[in-house]
Amino acid sequence: MEIKNKPEKPSGKLGILTPGMGAVATTFVAGVESIRQGLSKPIGSLTQMGTIRLGKRTDNRVPAIKDFVPLAELDDLVFGGWDLFEDNMYEASLKAGVLNKESINQIKPFLESISPMKAVFDQKYVKKLSGDWVKKGKSWFDLAEQLKEDILEFKKQNNCDRLVMIWCASTEIFMKPSAVHKDLASFEKGLKENNPDIAPSMVYAYAALSLGVPFANGAPNLTVDIPALMELAHKNEVPIGGKDFKTGQTLMKTILAPGLKARLLGLNGWFSTNILGNRDGEVLDDPESFKTKEESKLSVLEHILQPELYPDLYSDFYHKVRINYYPPRGDNKEGWDNLDIFGWLGYPMQIKIDFLCRDSILAAPIVLDLALFLDLSQRIGFHGIQEWLSFYFKSPQHAPGLYPEHDLFIQLMKLNNTLRHIQGENLITHLGQEYYD
Numbered sequence: 319m320e321i322k323n324k325p326e327k328p329s330g331k332l333g334i335l336t337p338g339m340g341a342v343a344t345t346f347v348a349g350v351e352s353i354r355q356g357l358s359k360p361i362g363s364l365t366q367m368g369t370i371r372l373g374k375r376t377d378n379r380v381p382a383i384k385d386f387v388p389l390a391e392l393d394d395l396v397f398g399g400w401d402l403f404e405d406n407m408y409e410a411s412l413k414a415g416v417l418n419k420e421s422i423n424q425i426k427p428f429l430e431s432i433s434p435m436k437a438v439f440d441q442k443y444v445k446k447l448s449g450d451w452v453k454k455g456k457s458w459f460d461l462a463e464q465l466k467e468d469i470l471e472f473k474k475q476n477n478c479d480r481l482v483m484i485w486c487a488s489t490e491i492f493m494k495p496s497a498v499h500k501d502l503a504s505f506e507k508g509l510k511e512n513n514p515d516i517a518p519s520m521v522y523a524y525a526a527l528s529l530g531v532p533f534a535n536g537a538p539n540l541t542v543d544i545p546a547l548m549e550l551a552h553k554n555e556v557p558i559g560g561k562d563f564k565t566g567q568t569l570m571k572t573i574l575a576p577g578l579k580a581r582l583l584g585l586n587g588w589f590s591t592n593i594l595g596n597r598d599g600e601v602l603d604d605p606e607s608f609k610t611k612e613e614s615k616l617s618v619l620e621h622i623l624q625p626e627l628y629p630d631l632y633s634d635f636y637h638k639v640r641i642n643y644y645p646p647r648g649d650n651k652e653g654w655d656n657l658d659i660f661g662w663l664g665y666p667m668q669i670k671i672d673f674l675c676r677d678s679i680l681a682a683p684i685v686l687d688l689a690l691f692l693d694l695s696q697r698i699g700f701h702g703i704q705e706w707l708s709f710y711f712k713s714p715q716h717a718p719g720l721y722p723e724h725d726l727f728i729q730l731m732k733l734n735n736t737l738r739h740i741q742g743e744n745l746i747t748h749l750g751q752e753y754y755d
């Protein structure tokens with residue numbers, strides 16, 4: 319990717335806009351504020367806690383990532399968004415039930431100061447939700463215009479220099495790319511004609527990209543993963559990324575599967591089941607939203623294990639993913655995995671994982687890192703799909719004709735090498751012959 323502008327420390331405020339102000343968005347915003355107030359540490363965030371090795375191993379140059387690349391400071395972030403429930407971020411974070419009351423109350427006035435703008439929403443695309451804090455408009459196009467006004471007004475009111483938008487709203491029903499998505503002209507016609515193959519998430523993405531605002535998709539919906547919106551991203555030179563934050567069970571899968579492959583251990587089956595009781599769980603209880611999630615979760619193993627290269631090990635494994643809505647568990651979901659593997663002489667073994675996971679605790683630092691890295695991309699002139707940010711996604715968006723990279727460790731190497739490239743340092747491939755490379 320070509321670096322058009324020298325990476326420089328940004329000045330002014332960066333506005334982070336989230337369609338959706340539920341569990342993930344409120345945990346992210348409350349977390350940033352609590353870190354700013356010195357009440358917590360940014361655990362899980364690569365931009366805040368990560369380091370990067372530069373040069374030869376003997377050079378001993380391992381700066382913090384935030385000192386190496388010029389990212390926006392946490393103190394310069396402001397937050398806004400949309401939801402179909404009118405609750406401000408304080409009320410919404412209490413309802414989400416991720417953070418405890420005590421931590422939420424420590425930053426109550428701050429959270430109360432952020433209220434959602436009215437959503438672009440249609441229940442056809444998220445069957446289990448209904449709310450009344452919703453915009454009215456004659457067409458998708460009209461609604462996109464209203465979103466653009468919101469964005470510009472937010473920018474002005476908050477005195478922002480730059481903006482990014484991260485989709486933190488519910489998972490929409492499963493959709494495949496169709497004729498209306500094939501190019502920008504068809505898409506804009508479809509917006510005016512209220513084409514049903516256009517979902518609300520696409521209307522947000524269209525509004526953002528039209529105004530040159532980078533967009534990342536934290537859910538598995540199609541959204542920006544269509545030729546029309548990729549065309550718009552290129553036309554307006556805006557970076558985009560997606561899909562579906564890599565948290566919980568899939569994070570574990572992309573940590574474990576590369577290890578199995580590295581040691582050439584075979585796989586007969588991988589059964590994954592989850593119970594969760596938050597609003598996301600309720601939305602995913604609808605088969606059409608679940609289908610979108612299922613596709614995203616299932617794609618991971620095939621790509622990591624490469625059965626075409628290792629037919630004796632991976633050509634015939636059974637992979638099943640279940641999600642069950644179970645209200646008593648709230649946001650504290652439980653993910654069980656059973657792996658049937660085999661080793662030397664084909665002898666079978668099993669691995670069991672019981673991950674008592676807090677999904678939004680894993681997702682919040684991803685939102686932060688994506689916002690800061692997308693802003694960096696925008697400032698230096700990277701645009702289109704940012705494959706180097708695949709590290710953060712379950713279903714990484716990739717250039718047409720290429721396959722997505724799912725292996726967490728290859729993804730991290732790609733991310734680090736992109737940062738080295740941005741700052742004019744040598745890439746590290748770990749291929750050097752000398753012990754000190």
Ligand SMILES: NC(=O)c1ccc[n+]([C@@H]2O[C@H](COP(=O)([O-])OP(=O)(O)OC[C@H]3O[C@@H](n4cnc5c(N)ncnc54)[C@H](O)[C@@H]3O)[C@@H](O)[C@H]2O)c1
Nearest residue numbers: 338340341342401437486487488489537563597598677681
């Ligand atoms: N929790 C995680 O770790 C995690 C991981 C990967 C992906 N995700 C995805 O991120 C999204 C958010 O997850 P969550 O746990 O915060 O869910 P949530 O249900 O708590 O929050 C989603 C919010 O989006 C709102 N919403 C729905 N449609 C909207 C629209 N068109 N415009 C504006 N607001 C809208 C809902 O009212 C809700 O408040 C989901 O799609 C989920 O699948 C979450």
